[in-house]
Amino acid sequence: MSTNTVGDDVLDAFRSLTDENTGKRPPVEVREWLDRCMLDDEMVTAVPHSVSERGVVVDVEGVKGLIPWNHVGDVDSEAEDFRDPIDVFVLDRKKRDNGTPAYLFSRWGAVRELTKDDRQRFLGRLKRGDVVEGTVSHVESYGVFVEVLPCFDAFIHVSEIEWCYVAEPFSYLQVGQKVAAKAVEIDVRAERVRLSLKRMKEDPWKRAGETHPVGSAHVGEVVRKDRNGAFVRLPGKIDALVHRKVIAASDMPADAFDVGAKLDVEVTHLDVGGRRMAAKPI
Numbered sequence: 001m002s003t004n005t006v007g008d009d010v011l012d013a014f015r016s017l018t019d020e021n022t023g024k025r026p027p028v029e030v031r032e033w034l035d036r037c038m039l040d041d042e043m044v045t046a047v048p049h050s051v052s053e054r055g056v057v058v059d060v061e062g063v064k065g066l067i068p069w070n071h072v073g074d075v076d077s078e079a080e081d082f083r084d085p086i087d088v089f090v091l092d093r094k095k096r097d098n099g100t101p102a103y104l105f106s107r108w109g110a111v112r113e114l115t116k117d118d119r120q121r122f123l124g125r126l127k128r129g130d131v132v133e134g135t136v137s138h139v140e141s142y143g144v145f146v147e148v149l150p151c152f153d154a155f156i157h158v159s160e161i162e163w164c165y166v167a168e169p170f171s172y173l174q175v176g177q178k179v180a181a182k183a184v185e186i187d188v189r190a191e192r193v194r195l196s197l198k199r200m201k202e203d204p205w206k207r208a209g210e211t212h213p214v215g216s217a218h219v220g221e222v223v224r225k226d227r228n229g230a231f232v233r234l235p236g237k238i239d240a241l242v243h244r245k246v247i248a249a250s251d252m253p254a255d256a257f258d259v260g261a262k263l264d265v266e267v268t269h270l271d272v273g274g275r276r277m278a279a280k281p282i
Helices: 027-040 108-114 116-125 204-211 244-249
Strands: 043-051 055-060 063-068 086-095 101-106 131-140 143-149 152-157 178-187 192-196 217-226 229-234 238-243 262-271 276-281
Touching: 027 043, 027 063, 027 086, 027 101, 043 063, 055 086, 055 101, 116 143, 131 152, 152 178, 204 238, 217 238, 229 244, 229 262, 229 276, 238 244, 238 262, 244 276
Parallel strands: 063 101, 152 192, 238 276
Antiparallel strands: 043 055, 043 086, 055 063, 086 101, 131 143, 131 178, 143 152, 178 192, 217 229, 217 262, 229 238, 262 276
């Protein structure tokens, strides 16, 4: 089954739920059957029980479980929309407070089967450079996943979020945020799409010779440091390096080059083709 498991924070939402003996078969038999379904990747039918902050609480023959919101699929998060049985896959299981298994379910597999033709039509029409709209479904340190079709995610690598260096995608995008991005890679056979947010905007380096010529002065912010020195983000989101030797030769205190510090600098070197800029404090 899917490797997209969820953490204990989601499980806390239903650890204390109590299974019920519906009379069809004992909960212990239902749990054994669910364990087999999880291993065999078999679909089961769940009946919505209630809606919580973490997702939809469901009942499978008396055994309670949860479909986390990011595994619900294309169903709106309004309680009145959860009246009919839902076809799901068993995603994961962990222990509840009383020692019995707590099951997590997912509509991803079910919806992916039902929308394969839709995905193929979408991918067949999509061309490089097309603008794709979607909703952020996951944010990781290496990039962002955007749901562009029900339970079908495209990917934005961290290097494609902004033209400047991005240390933490979490500071730029949040789950649930609507975005529009350009398609930069399309693999129909693998059903994989890569998007770019930064290519929705002009590359600031194209005009760096005009906006940041050698000798020009700017106020920037130190955004990161490495063994070479401190990188200062200038207006237009262009990063200039203040080399460690320049820092050592200056009479400014060391904390003036700490991340987050504001710094007045003068551009001393510009390589537009290499996308490199050097500066010195003034």
